[in-house]
Amino acid sequence: GNSVTQMEGPVTLSEEAFLTINCTYTATGYPSLFWYVQYPGEGLQLLLKATKADDKGSNKGFEATYRKETTSFHLEKGSVQVSDSAVYFCALSDRGAAGNKLTFGGGTRVLVKP
Amino acid sequence: DGGITQSPKYLFRKEGQNVTLSCEQNLNHDAMYWYRQDPGQGLRLIYYSQIVNDFQKGDIAEGYSVSREKKESFPLTVTSAQKNPTAFYLCASSSPTMASNQPQHFGDGTRLSIL
Numbered sequence: 001g002n003s004v005t006q007m008e009g010p011v012t013l014s015e016e017a018f019l020t021i022n023c024t025y026t027a028t029g030y031p032s033l034f035w036y037v038q039y040p041g042e043g044l045q046l047l048l049k050a051t052k053a054d055d056k057g058s059n060k061g062f063e064a065t066y067r068k069e070t071t072s073f074h075l076e077k078g079s080v081q082v083s084d085s086a087v088y089f090c091a092l093s094d095r096g097a098a099g100n101k102l103t104f105g106g107g108t109r110v111l112v113k114p
Numbered sequence: 115d116g117g118i119t120q121s122p123k124y125l126f127r128k129e130g131q132n133v134t135l136s137c138e139q140n141l142n143h144d145a146m147y148w149y150r151q152d153p154g155q156g157l158r159l160i161y162y163s164q165i166v167n168d169f170q171k172g173d174i175a176e177g178y179s180v181s182r183e184k185k186e187s188f189p190l191t192v193t194s195a196q197k198n199p200t201a202f203y204l205c206a207s208s209s210p211t212m213a214s215n216q217p218q219h220f221g222d223g224t225r226l227s228i229l
Contacts, residue, residue, distance in 0.1 A: 032215040033216055043223045044157075044204065089157070099217070100216065101162060107156050
Protein backbone atom coordinates (compact mmCIF):
# COMPACT_ATOMS: atom_id res chain seq x y z
CA GLY A 1 0.00 0.00 0.00
CA ASN A 2 0.86 3.67 -0.09
CA SER A 3 2.83 5.31 2.69
CA VAL A 4 4.54 8.60 3.46
CA THR A 5 7.41 9.04 5.88
CA GLN A 6 8.59 12.43 7.04
CA MET A 7 11.15 13.49 9.56
CA GLU A 8 9.96 13.77 13.12
CA GLY A 9 10.00 17.07 14.85
CA PRO A 10 10.04 19.36 16.47
CA VAL A 11 12.45 21.27 14.32
CA THR A 12 13.61 24.43 16.06
CA LEU A 13 15.27 27.15 14.03
CA SER A 14 16.29 30.76 14.35
CA GLU A 15 14.76 33.36 12.08
CA GLU A 16 16.43 33.55 8.64
CA ALA A 17 17.78 30.00 8.93
CA PHE A 18 17.44 27.43 6.15
CA LEU A 19 14.69 24.86 6.58
CA THR A 20 14.56 21.36 5.15
CA ILE A 21 11.90 18.78 5.98
CA ASN A 22 12.52 15.37 4.48
CA CYS A 23 9.68 13.37 2.95
CA THR A 24 9.86 9.99 1.24
CA TYR A 25 7.01 7.94 -0.12
CA THR A 26 5.98 4.48 -1.27
CA ALA A 27 3.25 4.20 -3.87
CA THR A 28 1.98 1.56 -6.25
CA GLY A 29 0.89 3.95 -9.00
CA TYR A 30 1.94 7.41 -10.18
CA PRO A 31 1.18 9.70 -7.28
CA SER A 32 0.74 13.41 -7.05
CA LEU A 33 2.59 14.89 -4.08
CA PHE A 34 1.54 17.67 -1.75
CA TRP A 35 2.75 19.71 1.19
CA TYR A 36 0.13 21.04 3.57
CA VAL A 37 0.64 23.42 6.49
CA GLN A 38 -1.39 23.55 9.70
CA TYR A 39 -1.31 26.55 12.01
CA PRO A 40 -2.39 26.09 15.65
CA GLY A 41 -6.07 25.33 16.03
CA GLU A 42 -6.75 25.45 12.31
CA GLY A 43 -7.31 23.09 9.42
CA LEU A 44 -4.78 22.24 6.74
CA GLN A 45 -3.85 24.61 3.95
CA LEU A 46 -2.29 23.51 0.70
CA LEU A 47 1.24 24.87 0.52
CA LEU A 48 2.41 23.41 -2.79
CA LYS A 49 2.05 20.41 -5.06
CA ALA A 50 3.77 18.48 -7.85
CA THR A 51 2.03 16.09 -10.17
CA LYS A 52 4.82 14.32 -12.05
CA ALA A 53 8.48 13.46 -11.81
CA ASP A 54 10.91 16.43 -11.80
CA ASP A 55 8.10 18.93 -11.21
CA LYS A 56 8.95 21.64 -8.71
CA GLY A 57 6.19 23.07 -6.56
CA SER A 58 6.72 26.47 -4.98
CA ASN A 59 4.76 28.93 -2.86
CA LYS A 60 5.55 31.61 -0.26
CA GLY A 61 9.29 30.93 -0.55
CA PHE A 62 8.87 27.18 -0.02
CA GLU A 63 9.96 24.71 -2.68
CA ALA A 64 9.83 20.95 -3.19
CA THR A 65 10.91 18.83 -6.16
CA TYR A 66 9.30 15.53 -7.10
CA ARG A 67 12.18 13.04 -7.25
CA LYS A 68 10.98 9.74 -8.62
CA GLU A 69 14.42 8.10 -8.51
CA THR A 70 14.69 8.65 -4.76
CA THR A 71 10.91 8.64 -4.10
CA SER A 72 11.28 11.92 -2.23
CA PHE A 73 9.60 15.31 -2.00
CA HIS A 74 11.67 17.31 0.48
CA LEU A 75 10.41 20.74 1.52
CA GLU A 76 12.86 23.64 1.66
CA LYS A 77 12.83 27.33 2.48
CA GLY A 78 15.87 29.51 2.33
CA SER A 79 15.05 31.99 5.09
CA VAL A 80 12.33 31.20 7.60
CA GLN A 81 10.28 33.69 9.59
CA VAL A 82 8.55 33.36 12.95
CA SER A 83 5.26 33.20 11.05
CA ASP A 84 6.41 29.92 9.46
CA SER A 85 6.00 28.17 12.81
CA ALA A 86 3.45 25.44 12.12
CA VAL A 87 3.05 21.73 11.46
CA TYR A 88 3.89 20.60 7.95
CA PHE A 89 2.39 17.49 6.35
CA CYS A 90 3.62 15.65 3.30
CA ALA A 91 0.94 13.72 1.42
CA LEU A 92 0.41 11.71 -1.73
CA SER A 93 -2.57 10.97 -3.92
CA ASP A 94 -2.36 7.91 -6.10
CA ARG A 95 -3.69 8.38 -9.59
CA GLY A 96 -4.69 4.73 -9.69
CA ALA A 97 -6.87 4.92 -6.62
CA ALA A 98 -10.56 5.74 -6.73
CA GLY A 99 -11.77 8.61 -4.64
CA ASN A 100 -8.63 10.77 -4.74
CA LYS A 101 -7.73 9.68 -1.22
CA LEU A 102 -4.71 11.26 0.41
CA THR A 103 -2.10 9.38 2.39
CA PHE A 104 -0.42 11.64 4.95
CA GLY A 105 2.87 11.56 6.73
CA GLY A 106 2.88 12.04 10.49
CA GLY A 107 3.60 15.76 10.32
CA THR A 108 6.66 17.80 11.33
CA ARG A 109 6.33 20.61 13.83
CA VAL A 110 8.52 23.61 13.05
CA LEU A 111 9.24 26.31 15.59
CA VAL A 112 11.03 29.45 14.45
CA LYS A 113 12.47 31.63 17.18
CA PRO A 114 13.19 35.35 16.75
CA ASP B 115 -15.76 33.40 -0.78
CA GLY B 116 -15.90 29.68 -1.48
CA GLY B 117 -14.83 27.33 1.23
CA ILE B 118 -15.62 24.63 3.74
CA THR B 119 -17.44 25.42 6.96
CA GLN B 120 -17.27 23.10 9.93
CA SER B 121 -19.40 23.60 13.00
CA PRO B 122 -19.22 23.78 15.87
CA LYS B 123 -15.58 24.64 16.51
CA TYR B 124 -15.70 22.96 19.94
CA LEU B 125 -18.04 20.15 20.96
CA PHE B 126 -18.47 18.24 24.17
CA ARG B 127 -20.01 14.82 24.49
CA LYS B 128 -21.27 12.90 27.47
CA GLU B 129 -20.69 9.20 27.78
CA GLY B 130 -23.19 7.18 25.73
CA GLN B 131 -24.25 10.15 23.63
CA ASN B 132 -24.18 10.46 19.86
CA VAL B 133 -23.02 13.77 18.40
CA THR B 134 -23.09 15.10 14.84
CA LEU B 135 -20.42 17.29 13.31
CA SER B 136 -21.44 19.53 10.46
CA CYS B 137 -19.50 20.07 7.23
CA GLU B 138 -20.76 22.32 4.43
CA GLN B 139 -18.93 23.33 1.25
CA ASN B 140 -19.80 25.82 -1.47
CA LEU B 141 -16.95 24.88 -3.78
CA ASN B 142 -19.18 22.67 -5.94
CA HIS B 143 -16.87 19.74 -5.20
CA ASP B 144 -18.03 16.19 -5.83
CA ALA B 145 -15.88 14.45 -3.24
CA MET B 146 -15.86 15.01 0.52
CA TYR B 147 -13.82 13.44 3.30
CA TRP B 148 -13.64 13.17 7.08
CA TYR B 149 -10.35 12.80 8.92
CA ARG B 150 -9.44 12.35 12.54
CA GLN B 151 -6.30 13.95 13.99
CA ASP B 152 -4.92 12.99 17.38
CA PRO B 153 -2.34 15.13 19.20
CA GLY B 154 1.07 15.01 17.54
CA GLN B 155 -0.13 12.65 14.86
CA GLY B 156 -1.07 12.72 11.22
CA LEU B 157 -4.53 12.47 9.71
CA ARG B 158 -6.48 9.24 9.46
CA LEU B 159 -9.38 8.83 7.02
CA ILE B 160 -12.75 7.99 8.58
CA TYR B 161 -15.17 8.13 5.62
CA TYR B 162 -15.26 9.61 2.17
CA SER B 163 -17.90 10.26 -0.45
CA GLN B 164 -17.34 10.62 -4.17
CA ILE B 165 -20.90 11.53 -5.07
CA VAL B 166 -24.27 12.25 -3.52
CA ASN B 167 -25.95 9.25 -1.87
CA ASP B 168 -22.73 7.24 -1.89
CA PHE B 169 -19.94 6.94 0.66
CA GLN B 170 -17.13 4.56 1.54
CA LYS B 171 -15.40 3.55 4.76
CA GLY B 172 -11.91 4.80 5.34
CA ASP B 173 -9.25 3.35 7.58
CA ILE B 174 -10.97 3.97 10.94
CA ALA B 175 -14.74 3.94 10.29
CA GLU B 176 -15.79 1.93 13.34
CA GLY B 177 -17.96 3.97 15.69
CA TYR B 178 -18.73 6.62 13.07
CA SER B 179 -21.49 7.14 10.52
CA VAL B 180 -22.07 9.61 7.68
CA SER B 181 -24.67 10.63 5.14
CA ARG B 182 -24.45 12.45 1.83
CA GLU B 183 -27.95 13.60 0.90
CA LYS B 184 -26.78 16.85 -0.68
CA LYS B 185 -23.67 17.70 -2.64
CA GLU B 186 -22.86 20.54 -0.24
CA SER B 187 -23.17 18.62 3.01
CA PHE B 188 -21.39 15.66 4.59
CA PRO B 189 -22.24 15.37 8.31
CA LEU B 190 -20.34 12.97 10.56
CA THR B 191 -21.98 11.29 13.54
CA VAL B 192 -19.76 10.06 16.33
CA THR B 193 -21.73 7.29 17.96
CA SER B 194 -21.52 5.89 21.47
CA ALA B 195 -19.72 2.91 19.97
CA GLN B 196 -16.65 5.07 19.42
CA LYS B 197 -14.82 4.48 22.69
CA ASN B 198 -12.16 7.14 22.30
CA PRO B 199 -13.79 10.03 20.43
CA THR B 200 -11.68 12.86 21.83
CA ALA B 201 -9.85 14.26 18.81
CA PHE B 202 -9.71 17.02 16.23
CA TYR B 203 -11.96 16.26 13.25
CA LEU B 204 -11.27 17.71 9.82
CA CYS B 205 -13.54 17.78 6.81
CA ALA B 206 -12.19 18.18 3.28
CA SER B 207 -13.44 18.30 -0.29
CA SER B 208 -11.99 17.97 -3.77
CA SER B 209 -12.97 17.80 -7.40
CA PRO B 210 -12.96 16.05 -9.78
CA THR B 211 -12.92 12.75 -7.97
CA MET B 212 -10.68 10.71 -10.27
CA ALA B 213 -7.99 13.33 -10.85
CA SER B 214 -5.41 12.75 -8.17
CA ASN B 215 -3.61 16.00 -8.98
CA GLN B 216 -6.45 18.01 -7.50
CA PRO B 217 -5.74 19.00 -3.90
CA GLN B 218 -8.14 18.60 -1.06
CA HIS B 219 -9.45 21.73 0.61
CA PHE B 220 -9.92 21.62 4.38
CA GLY B 221 -12.22 23.21 6.90
CA ASP B 222 -10.98 24.64 10.19
CA GLY B 223 -11.92 21.57 12.16
CA THR B 224 -14.07 20.61 15.15
CA ARG B 225 -12.47 19.69 18.45
CA LEU B 226 -14.51 17.03 20.25
CA SER B 227 -14.01 16.32 23.94
CA ILE B 228 -15.59 13.93 26.41
CA LEU B 229 -17.16 15.43 29.52
